[in-house]
Amino acid sequence: MPFEDKKKNRVTLLDVAARANVSRATASLVIRKSPLVGTETRARVEEAMRELGYVYNMGAARLRAERSHTVGVVVPNLTNPFFAELLSGIESVIDAAGMVVILANSGDLAERQDMVMQRMREHGVDGVIICPAAATEPEFLDRMAEWGLPLVQALRHISDDIDYAGVDYAAGMREAVGHLASLGHRRIAFAVHGPVHSAYLERIEGFRDAMFSRGFDPDLIIRVPDQTAQIPGSAHLLFENREKPTAVVCFNDVIALGLSAGLHDLGLKVGENFSLIGFDDVTEADIIRPRLTSVSTAPVTIGENAARLLLDRLSDPLLPPRRVVKETRLHIRQSCGPIAGPARY
Amino acid sequence: MPFEDKKKNRVTLLDVAARANVSRATASLVIRKSPLVGTETRARVEEAMRELGYVYNMGAARLRAERSHTVGVVVPNLTNPFFAELLSGIESVIDAAGMVVILANSGDLAERQDMVMQRMREHGVDGVIICPAAATEPEFLDRMAEWGLPLVQALRHISDDIDYAGVDYAAGMREAVGHLASLGHRRIAFAVHGPVHSAYLERIEGFRDAMFSRGFDPDLIIRVPDQTAQIPGSAHLLFENREKPTAVVCFNDVIALGLSAGLHDLGLKVGENFSLIGFDDVTEADIIRPRLTSVSTAPVTIGENAARLLLDRLSDPLLPPRRVVKETRLHIRQSCGPIAGPARY
């Protein structure tokens, strides 16, 4: 029955060392799995750690080693399942690398984002993965870089000089429009909402591109409410234009789900006399009726990519900036059909 | 143009103190907003911090002060929007208290949960909010408590001696059954899935209670698949029993959404000739058709409660164990109707 009562009764490396009859330095080497220590010594130290119930004090280590084994993750909003999945991907890779995630929520506000980054710095994170708030100026990220804080942008990108992991939104949009076009649709609307940021602009660009190159009107862009609950009620907006669309591409699946319900309320049959295509391919796409055709963006994978970019940068800070842009995949289900009514051509 | 190039060129409190002509101790007091320092001195030190671009080193502070301003959060799964919302509530309260969240994912596996908690300890978190993995034994949590690590259980509870923030699941279930009963339903099924834990058992208990006390058959409990995509296809399970139900209560909204689709596929009209009621009241409840009647559990609020419990405990570790159990609220929409067909009484 070991007899240890120091005043504060916390087991330190020094206690372990004493018990194993080695110096504190040797014990430290054992923890860090250095190849320098002899096999027999290592075993003795490990035994001592077990016996004493030693807990590594990361805080002390970080102070000396200037390495915290900690990664900051800043997202605009946790309530959105999309970011939650991103976070999940990040967490799994960071965890596997033996580090932990410090989480922060910017609320998509540049001002809060400033505060949050400051806090990250104070906590001494080794690097940060950030989905920049919509109104972030490029100088912001460059300032971080000047701090010497390794940074990775996820989903949205502000600066080209900083690593980025995302999705080829524009190509995804082209794919969506292409699918509708192949079903005979020519008058296609684009339903959007939310703040303006790179991921927003790329989608717009992809949509207009695809429409324009086919000689279709690329300007049928409709803004729907940001509040999920109000989207179904806004379906009528689709038909207030002179040129009534026969199909709609949605900025994301929240809009798609909402409009699908709204169109149903208006008496239209989605997939039969009106076509609708979503973006993100959330789980619900498969369990609503009609099943939602959607462009998959797989945020978990993006998170994994972002985390890997950061880990690479940590091990070599001089790496040139890289971007990992994932391809989308169109998941065809039931919400799109050939153009309805008497054929126009 | 200040001329500072130390070898490592990091601004420390000592540099600030020198610049402001005070001692390191005084500078430290200024940072910590101690009322002891004079107004003029404080201003001078703050000015110096600004000029030098000083960044507080939380790591150093924590080592000495044995306080990390860090809270661990352990959830079984981040992909589930339910836990993401919980996390969001926790984060906002913790952030407002000037602390940060260290995140970990147990994958609902007791073994991983062990590792994760160990890591939390190494990182010196001040406390942990945990939604215990399904197979957690009470000894596990008690061991943590022995470590002297302040703990709060969220959503699920294993030990009665430890703070808990959750929802009155049983009452929510009684409410759901009550609503259906008031519409004339007597043969009501309960569709469940997932691992067994306290939140699961309480729902079962609430259901059986409510059924039994009305003299209805409390045993119509149906297990549906865990995979979201397979739920719609399992709707037929509802009718394989001798006694065919006229309504179903769902364990959560994922099941409700899935069965709603599945029942539609079987040619039933939910809300007209079959009633269905969900649990959780997710955002999608309002944007599917028919709109889903659901029992609201508001996980964000639970997260906030859990965080507040932890903060209280941090400021007074001797507080007796407390439990904050939120009431549910039934959100009536369209998916339930009076019992169909020729009246039975």
Place this chain on the structure above:
DNA sequence: CTTTCCATTTAGATCGATCTAAAAGCTTTT
């Protein structure tokens, strides 16, 4: 038997804050 070399081990300084207990300046009281 000394010297060289290698593999291990170690003493002591160090990271950047906080804490303790006491000192230094003030007024105010005796």
Place this chain on the structure above:
DNA sequence: AAAAGCTTTTAGATCGATCTAAATGGAAAG
């Protein structure tokens, strides 16, 4: 003028690890 009581400031030890540079011991080489 000394003592007492404030308020404000400070020196120096301390938290628990890592790092540096040097010491130690044994085997191989001379």
